[in-house]
Amino acid sequence: MKQKDFIKAVQQETGMDAALVEQLTVAVTDGIRDILTNGDNLSIQGFGSFEVRRKDERLSVHPATGKRFMVPPKIVPVFRPGVTLKDRIKTFTQSEPDTVGDSGLTDDIETSDNNDGQ
Numbered sequence: 001m002k003q004k005d006f007i008k009a010v011q012q013e014t015g016m017d018a019a020l021v022e023q024l025t026v027a028v029t030d031g032i033r034d035i036l037t038n039g040d041n042l043s044i045q046g047f048g049s050f051e052v053r054r055k056d057e058r059l060s061v062h063p064a065t066g067k068r069f070m071v072p073p074k075i076v077p078v079f080r081p082g083v084t085l086k087d088r089i090k091t092f093t094q095s096e097p098d099t100v101g102d103s104g105l106t107d108d109i110e111t112s113d114n115n116d117g118q
Contacts, residue, residue, distance in 0.1 A: 036077050048081040 001009075007025055011018045035042045036052050043049040057073045081089075 039075075044082075046082055046084040048079055048085055051078045051080065052076070053078050 003025065007018060007021050010016070010025070011021045014021070032042060032050055036050060039052055041049060041051045053076055055074050055076055058071050059068060060071045061068050
């Protein structure tokens with residue numbers, strides 16, 4: 001799902017003006033970015049945690065040449081889903097394995113009787 005599709009889905013779900021939803025989306029993503037670039041972590045109850053982790057220097061091997069080289073240390077953003085989100089995804093994927101990736105912001109998850117032989 002792209003940002004404009006997300007904005008449209010939230011706007012339809014909430015009935016809020018699309019421009020306001022876009023402003024809120026930008027504000028939230030900017031806030032998360034600012035927190036992470038300051039080296040802090042963000043935990044959203046029921047959703048998950050955004051963290052900054054340091055990856056140490058390590059030895060790697062080029063797959064084509066077999067040459068060894070050192071990969072320098074770096075700092076990477078990491079998202080860890082919370083238990084509630086994991087459970088909801090697990091429930092959704094068990095009931096609707098063919099619809100993973102479809103948009104849908106509502107709490108209602110429709111089930112289909114047509115499995116097309118799967």
